[in-house]
Amino acid sequence: MSLLEAIILGIIQGLTEFLPVSSSGHLELGTYILGIEAADNLLFAVIVHAATALSTIVVFRRDILVIIQDLFKFQWNEGTQFAAKVFITLIPIGLVGVFFEDYIDEFFGGQIIFVGSMLLVTAALLSLSYYAGKKEGKITFGKAFIIGIAQTIAVLPGISRSGSTIATALILGVEKERATRFSFLMVLIPILGASLLKTLKYFKDPSIAEGISGVALGAGFLAAFIAGLFACLWMVEIVKKGKLIYFAIYCAIVGLIAISAGFLI
Template identity: 65%
Template sequence: MSIIEALILGIIQGLTEFLPVSSSGHLELGSYFLGVESENNLLFSILVHGATALSTIVIFRKDILQIILGLFKFQWNEETIFASKIVLSMIPVGLVGLLFEDQVEALFGGKILLVGCMLVVTALLLSFTYFNKNHEGEVTFKSALIIGIAQAIAILPGISRSGSTISTALLLGVNRERAARFSFLMVLPPIMGAMLLKIKDVAEAPSLASDIPVLSLVVGFVAAFVAGLLACQWMISIVKKGKLIYFAVYCGVIGILTVIGSLLF
């Protein structure tokens, strides 16, 4: 992987992790068109996902600190309740990751027809929120579980994690700002868990990372982190203003073009 390829893929990861356009789908497309074999870049994947997780922590550092301090009070308070909802939302994606890991991994690796179809699904989901104007509610335990199921479905390349979770929250009547906050915070534990599993894979098979230049890894990490900071703040603003319909159009167009391209070439 060259420095330019690492820079491009890092920016793609940082931007699309937060914008509702599917980071996995865009990374698959980016790797495909750059001729980079994504399945052989496990260490790079760990670093860029770690970079976007770090950007989330930076943006929501006050919220995270407040939650941690609240947990150490050992009371059934607002922070404990919020953390419990986060844990509940993790169950579906955790079950999918543990029970269907091999099947999920088989969906990646240049299957751009699937990516295109799932981008169209993302476009439809984002479009539905445009017609739902009831956004005044809280994240309940029931809605946290449903949002968690949406996150599990977003494992499919082309289904946007942020798009599916935020859209689901909005369709359930959750306040826009609360929907964005919950969506971005709920992904941190699964990302950390997935990173630990990938680190274990690299430790067991060092050859998976041996051919990646250190400078490319550094460039990819920095690019993903900076792009993630910008995209996270931008996405929060977009959700507050109710502008997800523009990304629905984008995902629809890219998805249809990807499907056509995969069938013709």
């Protein structure tokens, strides 16, 4: 992978990790267009995912600090309840991530028609959230579990993690700002967990890092981090203003293009 390709894919990862358009789907499309196999480079995947996790931590650093402080009070307070709800969301994604991630990558990776189809699903979900009723509710434990299931479905390339979790929360009647905050903070552990699993795979087989230099890795990390900061802050404002419908239109257009390209090529 060249330096320019690493930067391009880092920007794609950073932007699409938070915007409701599917980072995995766009990485599949990006590597397909560029004609490279970066999606198969586990070390690069670890680096850019770590960058987006870091950008989330920077944006929500105050919220994270408050939650940590509440946890160490050893009381059933707001921070402890929030952490418990996040833990509930980890149950379905943890089971799928541990037992089925390799099968998902094997069966669906590089399938541009499948990616396009799942982008249409993302578009439909975002549209439903836009036309859902009044959203002033809180996140209950039951809602947290349902949001966790939505996050689990997002392991499929083309299903947006942020789009599916935020849209599901809005459909369940959760207030916009609460939905966004919960969605972004709940994905930190799965992202870091997935990065850890891929790091272990790298140590077992260092040859997976062949074809990419340290400079390219650093550039990809920096590009993903900066793009992630921008996208995370932008996404918070987008949800507040109820503009998710525009991303539904975007996902529908890109999905149809991907499906058409898959049949024609």
